[in-house]
Amino acid sequence: MNPILEVKNLVKHYGSVVAVDGVSFALDQGVCFGLLGPNGAGKTTTIEVVEDVILPTSGEIFYKGRPRTPSFREEVGIQFQSTALLNFLTVRETLQTFKSFFMQTASIQELVELCRLDEFLDQYNDKISGGQRQRFLLALALINQPELLFLDEPSTGLDPQARRNLWDLIQDIKAEGKTIILTTHYMEEAQFLCDEVAIMDYGKIISQGTPDALIRQHSRSSTVVMPRERFTPKTDDFPLPVRTVKDRVEIKTDDVNQCLEQLIAYGIDLSDMTVRSPNLETVFLNLTGRQLRE
């Protein structure tokens, strides 16, 4: 199958600053692709070059196997990280205005139902809550029935309920067969939504694959955690490496069964023990480091 979007060796310079440094990836139809990275890694610049908002310094972008033409804008849906909209228009009027810009459009009623907009449909577009706003911006991005949807940090600033709500919505959109490219720095979000992820740092993709493959490749160890007072032996006597962090101990292991057998053999009470499986966050921190960036 030909990829719906293909980016080859994309470079973007701002003066002497290299924001994007040779990024390449390809997206098959119907996948949800996550672009992850710390703040300033070049995610938004990459996505905005692909969206045709800013021009690349060099590199090639192919949509359905061809360079993008003016009709690209008819076929893609875009949600920016932060967007202001035309003032003094209600949510309904804003949807109607944007609907008029496109040839092929979705029914506003269907979008209202899909994105659950009915309770604030007649309010001004700047007088709605953060969660409502993100659902509304998503509806706006879907107004032209796009095949390819760009979501730039869609859940930033949302509370946990609103975020879960938005994820369910994105899952529904995915189920319709749309291709989604999203940027995020929430690893849980990427693990929940994305079929494939690329981790970016300093303008480059440093690792790419399915979330499970990345976890297997970069972080196989699980972590067994328990309160410090439960761990009775001396840490140096225990056959596995033990780390004390504040009032708890952490034991890294590639074989959880073996670790548990050892703990039982030492007569340790396991009542308050937890096992942390490796996740995308562990991979992310292993790859990009723990130091503060900004």
Place this chain on the structure above:
Amino acid sequence: MRLKRLWAILKARNLEFFRDKSAFGWNFIFPFLLVAGFGIIFGGKAYTEYKIGVFPAESAQIPMAALDIPQRFKEMNHLKFIGFQNAAEGLRKLKHQRIDFLLKIGQEPHQYWVSDSSPKGYVVEQMFKASLIPPDSQPNAEKKEIQGSAIRYIDWLFPGILAMNMMFSALWGVGYVVVRYRKNGVLKRLKVTPLTAFEYITAQAISRIFLLMFTLMVVWTGCDLIFSFDVQGSYLDLFFVFFLGSLSLTSLGLVLASRGTSEEFTTGILNFISWPMMFLSEVWFSMEGAPAWVKTFAKIFPLTHMLTAARKVMHEGAGLIQISPEIIVLSLMTLGFLGLGASLFSWNR
């Protein structure tokens, strides 16, 4: 270009303007207040009144019948008499320019005081002296009537205020608003839709011109009810002049709107253009007698040509043929500004 897209953005812009009650109201109230204010200041008699202090008098308000001063001076127009108890009190007011002339009540020989540095005092002194000349020895001079009615200052000022209001509304309503939308990312959101830059700026221009014409008619009607303006030429020609002028000013607004994301910088540029235009385009006062280079410089402003044409139609009854030079210049300026604005326009820079 697709009309559906143009119409959608035009409708959105108009809704925005009409729903922003404060900005909407101010567009009508501001010119009306200016005209009404200047009507009161220059239209009433307060401006040309000369203040004559007289003493001794018991109070400031004195009955005219009982005032013992030359009869013909008492009957002259534009004089207001104020009573003082003694000479010292009157002289203090005269020194501080609170009155123009001080006269002692009583018959000949008359005594008066006047400040040599006061032009109004000098005029009153001459009026007083003239009132003492017996009627049969008046100098030989014949008064001739002005043909037709003379133009009142308010008639002259009114088109200036309307045009000035149009200029501010066109430059700020397009220039500033578009720059603000570029700064807060609205234009970036529109850029990623099929809406073209041409459709967007055309909608902005049409919306503003519609608003300017609507404001013009409302303010004109309101002010005309109060001041009864005398229009010598055709209303249709006058409307055309204002329409062409607003087209030209809105196009200039589009040039300013074409680039920039800093509201502060755009404010500076808007002031830099609008203030000289306001003072040199004969909005407030005539440039008759100004140095030739200033008059020539003023011709770079569309407002100058719009006002010249509007005043010719209004006060001299000129038709489109007589104002064709202004029409040609305004049309060329509009085309130039539109071309420049369209070629410079950027959605996000």
